[in-house]
Amino acid sequence: MAARTLPIKKRGFSFEVFMWAFTRFTVIAMYGLILAGIIGALIASARTGANFADILYWSFFPNLAESPLGKNFGMIILAKLMVIAFVLVVCGHGVHGVLEIWDDYVTSESGRRWARYIVISYAVAASLAAMYIIWIA
Amino acid sequence: MGLKRDVSLSSALGYKGQGPYLTYILHRIGGSALFIFFTVYILSLVGVDSMQALMSNWIFQIIVLVFGLFHAINGLRITILDLSPKLIEHFRTAINIEWVAYVLVAGFAVFVVLQNAMGG
Numbered sequence A: 001m002a003a004r005t006l007p008i009k010k011r012g013f014s015f016e017v018f019m020w021a022f023t024r025f026t027v028i029a030m031y032g033l034i035l036a037g038i039i040g041a042l043i044a045s046a047r048t049g050a051n052f053a054d055i056l057y058w059s060f061f062p063n064l065a066e067s068p069l070g071k072n073f074g075m076i077i078l079a080k081l082m083v084i085a086f087v088l089v090v091c092g093h094g095v096h097g098v099l100e101i102w103d104d105y106v107t108s109e110s111g112r113r114w115a116r117y118i119v120i121s122y123a124v125a126a127s128l129a130a131m132y133i134i135w136i137a
Numbered sequence B: 001m002g003l004k005r006d007v008s009l010s011s012a013l014g015y016k017g018q019g020p021y022l023t024y025i026l027h028r029i030g031g032s033a034l035f036i037f038f039t040v041y042i043l044s045l046v047g048v049d050s051m052q053a054l055m056s057n058w059i060f061q062i063i064v065l066v067f068g069l070f071h072a073i074n075g076l077r078i079t080i081l082d083l084s085p086k087l088i089e090h091f092r093t094a095i096n097i098e099w100v101a102y103v104l105v106a107g108f109a110v111f112v113v114l115q116n117a118m119g120g
Helices: A015-048 A052-060 A073-107 A108-137 B009-013 B018-046 B049-055 B058-083 B086-115
Strands: none
Touching: A015 A052, A015 A073, A015 B058, A052 A073, A073 A108, A073 B018, A108 B018, B018 B049, B018 B058, B018 B086, B049 B058, B058 B086
């Protein structure tokens, strides 16, 4: 089968094209953050002698777990920033995914428009709540 | 859109789309599972006790891992093929490699969760 590609210039610039590119870039960012997180957690677990899973738990649930990493100010700020960045890219990626599934089952213009309002509003609200809790924990 | 469908449920379930169709459907199920997980994660961060209990439930963990890992690995294949269109010719091989990687990673993840659940 011959490969079929459409040059970027001919794709135009609509909401769908923007979201397609956004979805691809956010997923690449996610893989990068996962890799950086795993390497960081391995280094931290080697230095502290803590369990690898515990390090991840302290990072992703900073308000639920007493983290011994708090003694190292730089490390805890970096962990918070990385988890916040991860939550944001997950949210951005998820918005498009949910809308794509929704668009397959609801074909009316108003239904699709309302789905966009609801899903994007939910994503913004959930991101803000997560950012606030992770930062103040 | 009306509720009438041209394809019955039994016909839809019997659709022989083979490997690519299976990955397409599983990718959607995985995405939906991760969306639910994301909501549970936010609520547990906020401090909802029931959501924190759900997060530590091993059955919930297995369901999220099995579908979530498929979504992540299949997404990696889609991204690679999307960014390197010349590889699309080998998409069936890519799907086979994906299944091998998925079985190994998901198998290990489920093993660890079960080991923890049984107090190992």
